[in-house]
Amino acid sequence: MHRYPLSFLILTALGILCAIPGLVSLFGFGALIHPVLDDPMAGLAFIVSAVALIGSGAFPLVIARLKAGEGG
Numbered sequence: 001m002h003r004y005p006l007s008f009l010i011l012t013a014l015g016i017l018c019a020i021p022g023l024v025s026l027f028g029f030g031a032l033i034h035p036v037l038d039d040p041m042a043g044l045a046f047i048v049s050a051v052a053l054i055g056s057g058a059f060p061l062v063i064a065r066l067k068a069g070e071g072g
Helices: 006-026 040-069
Strands: none
Touching: 006 040
């Protein structure tokens, strides 16, 4: 079993959770969740935040892979 860094798992999970209301808002159903999400720009903000969270989670994963490649 391959072990992933905890920070990668947490940030990726938060990114996925952030992408869900963003996609709902972009598809035009944001008002069902909250009136503010009725604006498609709010959905875009959620999507950008999700990409940033997933990208931030990728750094610990890359560092762990590089560290494992060194034999340590």
